[in-house]
Amino acid sequence: MQELGKSEQSSLRVTPQGKGRVLIEKDLSSEEMVLNMGPQHPSTHGVLRLECKTDGEVVIEAEPYLGYLHRCFEKYAETVDYPGVVPFVDRMDYLASMNNDLAYCIAVEKLLDIEIPRRVEFIRVLVSELNRIASHLVAIGTYAIDLGAFTPFLFCFRDREHLLGLLEWASGARMLYNYILIGGVAEDLPKGFIERTREFVSYFRPKAVELQKLLTENEIFVKRTRGVGMMPADVAINYGWSGPMLRGSGVEWDLRKIDGYSVYPELDFSVCVPDGKFSDIGDSLSRHLVRAMEMEESLKIIEQCLDMMPGEEGFNPRAAIPKRIRPKAGEVYGRAENPRGELGFYIQSDGKSTSPLRCKARSSCFVNLSAMKELSMGQLIPDLVAIIGSIDIVLGEVDR
Amino acid sequence: MNTGALLPNSFPFVMSTSLNAWSDALSELYLFGLPLGLVIIAAVPLVFIALYALTYGVYGERKISAFMQDRLGPMEVGAWGILQTLADILKLLQKEDIVNKSADKFLFVIGPGVLFVGSFLAFAVLPFGPAFIGADLNVGLFYAIGIVALEVVGILAAGWGSNNKWALYGAIRSVAQIVSYEIPAAIAILCGAMMAGTLSMQQFNLLQEGPYGFLHFFLFQNPIAWLPFIIYFIASLAETNRAPFDIPEAESELVAGYFTEYTGMKFAVIFLAEYGSMFMVSAIISIVFLGGWNSPLPNVGSLALNDWTNGPVWGAFWIIMKGFFFIFIQMWLRWTLPRLRVDQLMHLCWKVLTPFAFVAFVLIAVWEIYVK
Amino acid sequence: MSNRIAEGFTMSEYFRDIGSSITTIMTGMGITLRHFFNAVKRKGGAGIDEDNYFKQVDGLATLQYPREAIPTPETGRYRLYCDINDCIGCKQCERACPIDCITIETIKVTKDDLGVCGKTSGGQQKKFWVPVFDIDIAQCMTCGICAAVCPTECLYHTQVSDFSEFRRENMIYHFGNLTKLEAEAKEKKLEEEKKAAPKPKPKPAPKAQPAEGG
Numbered sequence: 011m012q013e014l015g016k017s018e019q020s021s022l023r024v025t026p027q028g029k030g031r032v033l034i035e036k037d038l039s040s041e042e043m044v045l046n047m048g049p050q051h052p053s054t055h056g057v058l059r060l061e062c063k064t065d066g067e068v069v070i071e072a073e074p075y076l077g078y079l080h081r082c083f084e085k086y087a088e089t090v091d092y093p094g095v096v097p098f099v100d101r102m103d104y105l106a107s108m109n110n111d112l113a114y115c116i117a118v119e120k121l122l123d124i125e126i127p128r129r130v131e132f133i134r135v136l137v138s139e140l141n142r143i144a145s146h147l148v149a150i151g152t153y154a155i156d157l158g159a160f161t162p163f164l165f166c167f168r169d170r171e172h173l174l175g176l177l178e179w180a181s182g183a184r185m186l187y188n189y190i191l192i193g194g195v196a197e198d199l200p201k202g203f204i205e206r207t208r209e210f211v212s213y214f215r216p217k218a219v220e221l222q223k224l225l226t227e228n229e230i231f232v233k234r235t236r237g238v239g240m241m242p243a244d245v246a247i248n249y250g251w252s253g254p255m256l257r258g259s260g261v262e263w264d265l266r267k268i269d270g271y272s273v274y275p276e277l278d279f280s281v282c283v284p285d286g287k288f289s290d291i292g293d294s295l296s297r298h299l300v301r302a303m304e305m306e307e308s309l310k311i312i313e314q315c316l317d318m319m320p321g322e323e324g325f326n327p328r329a330a331i332p333k334r335i336r337p338k339a340g341e342v343y344g345r346a347e348n349p350r351g352e353l354g355f356y357i358q359s360d361g362k363s364t365s366p367l368r369c370k371a372r373s374s375c376f377v378n379l380s381a382m383k384e385l386s387m388g389q390l391i392p393d394l395v396a397i398i399g400s401i402d403i404v405l406g407e408v409d410r
Numbered sequence: 411m412n413t414g415a416l417l418p419n420s421f422p423f424v425m426s427t428s429l430n431a432w433s434d435a436l437s438e439l440y441l442f443g444l445p446l447g448l449v450i451i452a453a454v455p456l457v458f459i460a461l462y463a464l465t466y467g468v469y470g471e472r473k474i475s476a477f478m479q480d481r482l483g484p485m486e487v488g489a490w491g492i493l494q495t496l497a498d499i500l501k502l503l504q505k506e507d508i509v510n511k512s513a514d515k516f517l518f519v520i521g522p523g524v525l526f527v528g529s530f531l532a533f534a535v536l537p538f539g540p541a542f543i544g545a546d547l548n549v550g551l552f553y554a555i556g557i558v559a560l561e562v563v564g565i566l567a568a569g570w571g572s573n574n575k576w577a578l579y580g581a582i583r584s585v586a587q588i589v590s591y592e593i594p595a596a597i598a599i600l601c602g603a604m605m606a607g608t609l610s611m612q613q614f615n616l617l618q619e620g621p622y623g624f625l626h627f628f629l630f631q632n633p634i635a636w637l638p639f640i641i642y643f644i645a646s647l648a649e650t651n652r653a654p655f656d657i658p659e660a661e662s663e664l665v666a667g668y669f670t671e672y673t674g675m676k677f678a679v680i681f682l683a684e685y686g687s688m689f690m691v692s693a694i695i696s697i698v699f700l701g702g703w704n705s706p707l708p709n710v711g712s713l714a715l716n717d718w719t720n721g722p723v724w725g726a727f728w729i730i731m732k733g734f735f736f737i738f739i740q741m742w743l744r745w746t747l748p749r750l751r752v753d754q755l756m757h758l759c760w761k762v763l764t765p766f767a768f769v770a771f772v773l774i775a776v777w778e779i780y781v782k
Numbered sequence: 783m784s785n786r787i788a789e790g791f792t793m794s795e796y797f798r799d800i801g802s803s804i805t806t807i808m809t810g811m812g813i814t815l816r817h818f819f820n821a822v823k824r825k826g827g828a829g830i831d832e833d834n835y836f837k838q839v840d841g842l843a844t845l846q847y848p849r850e851a852i853p854t855p856e857t858g859r860y861r862l863y864c865d866i867n868d869c870i871g872c873k874q875c876e877r878a879c880p881i882d883c884i885t886i887e888t889i890k891v892t893k894d895d896l897g898v899c900g901k902t903s904g905g906q907q908k909k910f911w912v913p914v915f916d917i918d919i920a921q922c923m924t925c926g927i928c929a930a931v932c933p934t935e936c937l938y939h940t941q942v943s944d945f946s947e948f949r950r951e952n953m954i955y956h957f958g959n960l961t962k963l964e965a966e967a968k969e970k971k972l973e974e975e976k977k978a979a980p981k982p983k984p985k986p987a988p989k990a991q992p993a994e995g996g
Contacts, residue, residue, distance in 0.1 A: 045575050053662040067579070067752060094880035097925035156662045158653060158749025161814060164479040168843045175830035175852065182859025182939065188925040196926060200857055202831065209836040224813045229803040230654055230748045328930075391579070392751045395663050477821035478814040482844035746814045747807060762800065 040065060045391075049078050053156045053395045056405030060382070062394070069394050072386035074379055076409055083410040087369035092118055092335040093192055095369060100186040102353075102371065103407040105148050108134075108141035108177070109348045110407075111190035116271055117344025117355035118192045121337040130194050130327050131273045132319040137180060137189060138346075139308040139315070140207070143214070144173040145349035146301045146308075149402040153298060154225050156399035157234050162225040169217050172210055179203060193331040204316050211309050218305055226302055232288075235295035239385045239397035242292055249381040252374050253351025254304065255401065257283050258297035265347035277314045279307045294400035301402070304349075336364050343372075350374045350402055375407040430612065432541040432722065451544055455533035463685035466734055468495045474738065475745045505674035513671065514571040521568030522672065522679040528560030529686035535611050536693050539703045539725025543612060550611035551603060554694055555596055558649065558687060562588050565658070568680070569668035580667025583752060584658030588649050590756060594763035595645035598638035601767075601774045602628055602698035605635065615702035615725075623708035623716045627701040632777055637770040639699045641763050643736070646691035648755070650684065653744035660749055692736035693729060703729040829853030851944075859926050859939040862917050864957040868902040868936030871910030875928035875937050883921035884928060887914035887958075889968045892975045902934050913958045913965035919945065920953035 045062040048054035057078035063070040083102060087095045099114040100107040112134055119126065151166030174184045179200055181189035189196050225231055241251070246259040256263050264281040266274040282303035289295035339361030345354035351374025358368040378401050385397050439447030469484070469492065476483030484491030509518055534557075535550035537543040547553055562585050569581020603609055605628045606617050620626035629635050648655035659667030669680045696702060703725030707715035719728075750758065823841025827850055828834055845852060854860065871888035888910035891899045899908045929938045947953050960968065 043575065052665060067583075090880045091878075093927060094878070097880055097923055097927070100925075154748065158656065158660060158662060159747060160475070161479050161745050161817075164481065168480055171843065171852075172830070172836075172839065175835075175855075179830045179855040179857060182855075182857045182926065183924060186923065186925075188927070196930070197857060200831065200855070202833070206830065206835060213836050213839070220813055224746070224810050225748075227806050228748060228810050229799070229806045230750055230754075233754055234748060234751055390751060390753070392657070392660070392663050392749075474818070476844075477842070478818045480817055480821075480841065480843045482824075482842050482846070485844075485846055742811060742814060742818075743807075746810045761796075 042070065047072075047394075054398060055152060055403050058379075058398070058403065058405055058408070060386075060394075060398075062386070062391075064391065067390050067392075069386050069389050069391060072382060072394060074382045076376075076379075076405075079405045079409040081406075081410065084369055084371060087366055089365060091364040092337075092366065095366070096191060097186065097188045099355075099371075100188055101406060102373065102410055103145075103348060103350060103375070103404045104185060105404055106138075106141050106145040106349045107185060107187050108138040108190060109145070109346060110353060111187065112138050112272070113344060113346035113348065113353040114355050115190050115192050116346055117342055117357050118335070118337070120344045121340060121342040121357055121359060122192070122332065122335065124193055124330060124332065126193065127325075127327070127330055128273070129320050129322055129325055130330070132315050133180075133195050133199055133327065134190050135272050135274065135277070136199075136207070136312060136315040136319070137177060137187075137195075139311045140173055140176060142349045143305050143308045144170045144177070146305050147173070149301050149349070150221070150225070150298065153399040153402070154231075156395050157231060159225060159228075159231065162221060165217070165221060165224070169214060172213070176203070176207060176210060179206075191328070191331055192335060194329065195327045198325050198327045204319070207312060207316060211313055214309065218302075218309075222302060226298065232295060234392070235289075235293065235298060235396055235400070237290050237293050237295075238393045239294045239389070239400055240290065240292050241381065241385060245384065246292070246381070249384070250377045251351065251381065252377065253348065254282075254297055254300040255351060255378045257281065257300045258292065258400075260284065260286075260291040260296075265345060265352055269345065271346060273315075273318075276318070277311050279311050279314075282307060294396050297400045297402075301349075334364065337361070341368075345372070348374050350404065350407070351378060353407075371410055373407045373410060375401075375403045375405075376410075379403050379408055430541060430543055430546055433543050433546075451542075454538065454542070455536065455544065456530065458538070459530065459533070459682060459686045459689065462689060462730075462734075463682055464495045464499070466737065467685040467688070468498070468681075471741050474741050478742070478745045499678065502674055502678045507674045507676065508671075510573065510671055512573045514573065517567040517571030518671075519571075519676075521564050521571055522669075522676045522683070523564070524567060525561050525564030526679050526683040526686065528558060528562075528564055529683045529690060531557045531560065532690045533686070536690065536729075537611050537615060537697070537703060537725075538729060539722045539727075540612070540615065540720075541722035542726065546610060546612050549609045551599060551609045551614070551694070551698070554611075554690070555592070555599060558690065559588070559592060561683065561687065564683070565668050568672070572668070572671040574671050576664045576666070577668050577670045580658045580660075580664045580670070583664075584651060584668055586752075587651070587655065587658060587755060587759075590759045591645045591648040591655075591763075594641050594759060594767040595649060597764070597767035597771055598642035598645065599694070599698055601635070601638035601770050602642075604771075604774055604778055605632055606698075611697055611702070614697050615704060618701035619704050619720075621709045621716055623704070624701065624706035625708060626704070627699065627706070629699040632774060632782075634770055634773045634777060635699060637766065638774070639695070641767050641770065642695055642698070643739075645759075645763060646695060647740060647743065648759070650687045650691055650740075652688065652740050654747040654750050655755055656744070657749060657752055657755060662749075688737055688740060689733050692733040692740070695736055696729060696732035700732055701728075702732070827853065829855055831855045854941040854943050856941070858941040858943065859924050859929075860943040861940045861945050862919060862922050862924070862928070862955075863938060863940045864915055864917065864955075865936040865938075866912060866915060866957045866959045867900075868904070868934045869912050869915065869957075870902060870906060870908050870934055870936075871912045872933060874931045874933065878927045878931045880925065880927065881921055881923060883918040885914060885916040885918075886912060888912055889960075889965065890972055892968075892971050895968070895971070902936070904934055906934065911960055911965070911968050913960040913962075913968075915957040915959075917955045917957065918953065919955050920950060 043064050045064045047062055048059040049057040059075040060072045061075060062072045083098055086098060096111055096114060099110045103110050147166040147170045151163035154162035177187060178184045180203060181187040181196060241259050243259045243261050246256050247261065252263065260283055262281045262283050267281055282300045284291055284296040284299050289299055337359040339359055341358040343354055343356045345352050353374050354372035356370040357366050360367045386394050389397065433451055436447035436451050473483045484494035487493040487497045509515055532554045534544035535547055535554050565584045566581050569577045606614050618626050618628060624630060629639055651658050669677060672680060705716050705719035705724060705728055707719050709716045821842055825841055825843050826838030828838050871886065873886050876884045876886045891909050891911055896907060899911065901907055924939055926939060
């Protein structure tokens with residue numbers, strides 16, 4: 011992925027795009043222009059700033075500048091007690107708060123070494139898969155809007171609304187749930203939740219198909235994304251990519267399978283990897299496809315959870331929550347599969363305090379974004395927008 | 411084309427059905443030695459653009475897009491939000507007219523003006539029904555295509571004068587796009603001109619007149635006419651910077667393209683120009699291929715639907731309706747499709763539309779000469 | 783510039799591209815047109831916890847907010863409310879709050895006042911006056927941690943989700959049940975009691991409370 015012979019003398023600039031494709035530009039190079047994209051640009055998904063060196067419409071180099079949404083999560087986590095960190099974890103990747111909570115709680119529970127009731131595990135998997143669909147809907151919708159299609163975006167948000175409603179019903183909040191707690195969940199599922207979720211699954215399936223027809227299969231959309239932002243598997247691994255990004259490059263890497271945390275090993279689902287027929291493996295379209303396919307897999311997981319969940323009358327989901335959380339001295343790294351990749355928490359305890367000595371978050375968005383420079387080399391500005399959209403960053407998690 | 415037998419400064423002309431009766435009568439209307447009638451002729455399209463942009467253009471598009479997206483659209487100002495555009499105009503009027511410090515002030519100010527004039531001048535040859543046309547030029551169609559190209563100058567002036575990198579990108583893209591797409595558009599229109607054998611707008615309409623309504627339209631007179639029809643429609647989308655060819659103002663890439671820096675009334679004028687040219691291309695396509703102001707309804711037996719629905723007022727109705735129909739399709743496309751990339755846009759123009767336009771040109775020529 | 787150009791593409795690919803463009807664009811336009819004609823229907827106002835929720839979601843999804851709103855489910859966790867009559871002044875919520883948006887000041891109840899101070903609805907004797915119980919609702923992030931630790935369940939989130947104010951001061955909710963004068967009087971009374979009986983006073987009052995309260 012390096013530019014061959016990019017200099018004043020050469021007449022050709024060749025950028026390999028992977029899978030035998032190359033981007034060839036005849037040397038019409040003119041004066042370089044520094045173009046500042048963001049933090050208020052419509053398609054930087056928040057407050058990302060890219061400093062692009064451009065030659066005409068061709069981006070020679072794009073450097074991401076971060077920190078506009080930095081909220082000192084890691085330092086702040088050292089000042090509050092363990093359960094008090096959870097609301098802040100919610101606010102990292104605000105589109106997938108349940109998954110964030112799950113990752114954090116897995117880490118602390120590993121440190122505490124406590125047993126979680128089985129029903130709680132199912133509830134956790136259920137809500138985090140619901141949240142994964144909601145998050146992917148935002149990713150797909152905003153990707154559509156990046157590419158100029160407004161309608162799929164609103165269709166996505168219309169369906170996400172039902173998911174938020176479900177999660178609000180379960181947890182009490184629409185976005186920042188604080189629902190998954192260390193050792194349990196805040197409330198048991200309300201009565202009727204399981205039936206309503208089933209109804210949602212049957213409601214959503216045809217809508218997802220419609221979305222595919224409207225957006226994914228559209229020839230213009232395919233043209234805009236296919237072969238754009240190619241990332242070979244080895245480079246992706248070297249960058250530490252995870253989640254749909256890495257799977258888009260053809261690597262079967264899903265922490266739900268690899269770590270097998272919670273009750274995922276009991277559930278039947280497949281790791282979504284593009285087959286390379288509809289897209290070129292590693293391009294933006296593959297990453298989009300992975301997300302689209304994962305929504306279907308999540309629906310499957312949800313259905314299984316609903317079937318397999320042990321029903322208990324008068325179940326107290328807070329029963330296993332420790333009264334006072336003061337872990338033994340030690341350190342732990344817990345991780346979970348977020349909609350955006352591997353979200354990990356490294357927590358260090360000194361054994362005396364009720365707050366972590368160190369709480370480091372390994373944010374998937376931040377790591378995925380780090381390849382921006384590599385991806386953007388030699389792309390057009392519209393392609394740059396397509397690439398940023400395919401990374402699906404949430405600046406809250408990038409900056410923390 | 412003055413068919414004569416008209417009394418200037420008299421009102422029976424309202425009832426007259428002869429060609430260009432209203433506009434001819436108006437052109438001879440003087441008040442205190444001033445050509446008031448000419449002013450009215452010029453004002454009619456202007457008022458029309460303003461009214462249609464306010465109602466159908468802005469409000470209609472909002473509602474149409476909303477309904478396609480499962481939304482309600484504007485609902486607050488007036489019943490069903492009908493006065494929303496008026497509220498917007500009031501807002502735009504009150505807004506500060508900002509000219510940024512490092513802008514090229516002259517270009518920045520004249521940009522929107524040139525843009526609007528370019529789109530407005532084309533209305534001179536647009537027949538609003540059989541009795542009204544600004545100027546029935548014998549090269550009306552050629553003039554309409556040519557004068558719209560003036561918009562390019564306005565866009566370039568606006569984009570360059572803004573001294574904004576995004577605006578510059580938008581302007582350059584827009585110029586490249588409009589200039590390129592004029593070629594397939596012009597060839598497609600030439601196909602229609604070949605069928606008609608004239609370039610006069612009113613002649614186009616007269617040639618598609620007949621008792622069988624839509625069957626006399628050029629689109630149905632020639633088995634290949636659908637090809638230039640579609641080509642011109644696609645090219646006209648690009649010429650008016652409508653989606654999926656809205657890359658000059660691609661809001662997710664270029665913020666707002668060439669009018670990023672504009673505020674207040676200048677911004678409104680740019681929008682008015684866009685809506686003006688949207689209607690203009692829709693009217694051109696309906697004149698060339700769909701009979702212009704002729705009623706599409708056929709005479710069926712004793713039901714003389716075609717005769718009943720033709721006339722100066724009906725003519726104005728039909729051409730406006732046909733224009734609105736194409737604008738609806740433009741909106742429909744806009745709210746369905748993603749945006750093309752710059753190079754794909756050029757690919758479509760030079761490698762798809764232009765060759766096909768040539769093919770259509772040859773086929774229609776063959777048909778017109780040997781078959782018809 | 784496009785990859786396809788660099789690759790070189792065949793005539794069949796060219797026509798296939800045109801064909802698939804037309805068909806997929808038509809499909810998409812069909813979908814949007816279907817939605818356009820479906821606009822005569824509107825989503826109903828049923829909440830997610832009602833049985834017919836997914837039967838009424840077809841059509842336009844907009845709810846016009848101030849007049850119509852998504853009903854908040856019973857479990858909704860929004861505006862924080864304190865039923866001060868049940869508050870025993872244990873200050874657990876104040877300590878649990880991750881962002882310190884709760885401020886509590888307590889005065890120990892003198893022995894003769896215990897009856898006046900009364901009991902909670904759970905039948906627990908209240909041992910503290912709570913002259914100041916302020917919640918800065920503008921800071922509150924509705925995490926629910928305070929409600930979870932409250933021993934008498936007097937602090938809870940209500941379903942009220944819209945409580946915007948024009949002035950920031952109005953966002954500080956005062957739940958204290960004593961006026962300033964009353965508070966001063968009670969404090970004086972406590973001082974006098976202390977003077978009268980110089981016993982080891984339970985100065986760090988909050989800590990003692992939960993133990994006593996059980």
